[in-house]
Amino acid sequence: MEKGIYVITGATGNTGKVIAESLLAQGEKVRVIGRSEERLRFLAEKGAEPLVGSLDDAAFLAEAMRDARAIFTMIPPNYTVTENFRAYQGRIIEAFVKAIKDSGVTHVVNLSSLGASLPEGTGPIKGLHDSEQQLNSLEGVNVVHLRPTFFMENLLSGVNVIQQMGVNGSASRPDVSVPMIATKDIAEAAARLMLNPTFTGKQVRELLGPRDYTMIEATKILGRAIGKEDLTYVQVPYEQVRQAMLAQGMSESVANEMIELFESTNEGRIRPTGERTQENTTRTTLEEFAEETFSPAYRGSAGAAQGEATSA
Numbered sequence: 001m002e003k004g005i006y007v008i009t010g011a012t013g014n015t016g017k018v019i020a021e022s023l024l025a026q027g028e029k030v031r032v033i034g035r036s037e038e039r040l041r042f043l044a045e046k047g048a049e050p051l052v053g054s055l056d057d058a059a060f061l062a063e064a065m066r067d068a069r070a071i072f073t074m075i076p077p078n079y080t081v082t083e084n085f086r087a088y089q090g091r092i093i094e095a096f097v098k099a100i101k102d103s104g105v106t107h108v109v110n111l112s113s114l115g116a117s118l119p120e121g122t123g124p125i126k127g128l129h130d131s132e133q134q135l136n137s138l139e140g141v142n143v144v145h146l147r148p149t150f151f152m153e154n155l156l157s158g159v160n161v162i163q164q165m166g167v168n169g170s171a172s173r174p175d176v177s178v179p180m181i182a183t184k185d186i187a188e189a190a191a192r193l194m195l196n197p198t199f200t201g202k203q204v205r206e207l208l209g210p211r212d213y214t215m216i217e218a219t220k221i222l223g224r225a226i227g228k229e230d231l232t233y234v235q236v237p238y239e240q241v242r243q244a245m246l247a248q249g250m251s252e253s254v255a256n257e258m259i260e261l262f263e264s265t266n267e268g269r270i271r272p273t274g275e276r277t278q279e280n281t282t283r284t285t286l287e288e289f290a291e292e293t294f295s296p297a298y299r300g301s302a303g304a305a306q307g308e309a310t311s312a
């Protein structure tokens with residue numbers, strides 16, 4: 001197979017990290033982008049070329065993308081931006097577009113989201129709609145927009161809630177069935193496309209996880225994995241969630257976008273545009289995620305709290 005260089009943005013994040021590790025494990029040349037040499041070190045130790053810079057820096061990106069066979073683009077969630085969140089996303093999109101033009105990259109796998117077909121009313125997904133539009137305007141560049149559903153990793157915010165309140169809770173409705181996906185399955189789909197970049201034109205691939213779950217069902221599964229068979233789920237009012245996000249350091253702008261996202265999911269506006277098929281169904285079940293990821297995070301945080309209490 002023809003070898004080449006692959007460029008991964010967000011390489012220390014949920015999805016980028018697994019793509020980078022997968023390509024490196026297959027002996028590929030990989031450039032990994034992040035803001036910290038320290039955080040990129042584990043990938044450098046596996047053979048990646050670490051590039052430290054910001055995703056709104058078009059010149060840095062163009063240099064990083066030089067001679068790339070395929071690139072993975074994503075717009076990081078930045079919870080502290082005080083400017084309009086869509087404008088923040090717009091600056092990164094602008095840099096990607098300029099860098100792709102200047103570097104001559106021909107194949108892009110772009111991390112978008114379910115709901116990106118809608119221009120308004122979807123919180124942070126509005127910026128991903130913009131990114132699709134902008135990348136689609138690039139002539140001669142082949143792009144696949146991956147549109148994954150709700151990440152199972154979002155459920156990790158329940159760790160603290162369960163520790164502190166004894167119940168699982170968020171602004172999501174308890175009874176709405178939502179497809180949920182493990183980010184490693186998004187990474188697998190992205191890596192597969194990048195390694196065989198024969199895709200042409202502009203395409204969209206929805207990724208829907210193994211099946212749909214309500215928060216009631218999800219909470220039962222998580223509860224079982226942490227030895228709390230009777231764990232229950234409580235829907236928290238939007239304003240209370242907004243205040244909690246602000247108290248955790250989230251900017252007003254981002255908190256408002258997140259509430260709009262909860263509303264649009266609860267009201268069923270963010271949903272697949274097509275039927276569930278073998279192609280858009282991915283393998284990791286919530287039961288597996290609960291055992292492999294949620295339970296260790298819950299037990300780790302319980303251990304940390306215990307350590308704090310002991311050392312105080």
Ligand SMILES: NC(=O)c1ccc[n+]([C@@H]2O[C@H](COP(=O)([O-])OP(=O)(O)OC[C@H]3O[C@@H](n4cnc5c(N)ncnc54)[C@H](OP(=O)(O)O)[C@@H]3O)[C@@H](O)[C@H]2O)c1
Nearest residue numbers: 010011012013014015034035039054055075076113150151
């Ligand atoms: N959560 C969901 O349910 C969901 C569903 C569909 C789509 N999405 C989309 O998925 C994306 C998030 O993906 P993810 O969870 O894989 O990412 P993530 O874990 O949040 O990682 C973000 C990455 O971006 C890097 N980064 C942050 N700011 C940067 C900057 N200015 N310049 C360069 N690098 C920067 C971070 O690295 P350093 O900190 O090391 O620099 C990190 O590697 C978002 O676009 C989100 O809208 C999310």
